[in-house]
Amino acid sequence: xxxxxxxxxxxxxxxxxxxxxxxxxxxxxxxxxxxxxxxxxxxxxxxxxxxxxxxxxxxxxxxxxxxxxxxxxxxxxxxxxxxxxxxxxxxxxxxxxxxxxxxxxxxxxxxx
Numbered sequence: 001x002x003x004x005x006x007x008x009x010x011x012x013x014x015x016x017x018x019x020x021x022x023x024x025x026x027x028x029x030x031x032x033x034x035x036x037x038x039x040x041x042x043x044x045x046x047x048x049x050x051x052x053x054x055x056x057x058x059x060x061x062x063x064x065x066x067x068x069x070x071x072x073x074x075x076x077x078x079x080x081x082x083x084x085x086x087x088x089x090x091x092x093x094x095x096x097x098x099x100x101x102x103x104x105x106x107x108x109x110x111x112x
Contacts, residue, residue: 004071007043007079016043016081023106027088027096028063030103031081040074042067043081050089059084066097073101073110080109 007013020033035041044063046056063082067074074080088096104110 003076004040004042004067007041007081012041012079013043013045013081016079020079020081021107023103024085025099025103027085027091027099028103029083029085030100030107031083032078032104032107032109034077035079037077039076040071041079043079044084045081046084046088050084050086055089059088062093062096063088063100066093066100069097070101070110074104075109075111078109080104 016031016033020031022029022031024030042064044060046059048056050056050059063084067082082100091099101110105112
């Protein structure tokens with residue numbers, strides 16, 4: 001991930017949940033808000049309801065890779081949080097990748 005920094009502070013996640021724009025699909029939910037840093041900060045959330053640590057980390061790695069492959073399409077200057085939903089557990093990689101791009105375009109944070 002070239003232009004992307006990890007979003008890890010709890011206050012940043014809470015700010016996005018409370019004041020950010022959001023949209024959801026069958027596998028993912030995406031929250032976003034502008035930042036003044038000129039770069040993209042990405043945060044991933046996978047609930048313990050989706051399984052044990054191994055399963056959660058596998059979902060997290062797949063979402064991160066889906067983002068990495070499409071990183072050049074994202075507009076810099078946004079904080080983005082991607083929340084995995086239950087269907088992400090069994091979804092094929094192409095479905096995760098397509099849904100991430102679709103939801104990002106819906107929010108206006110990815111180029112057409």
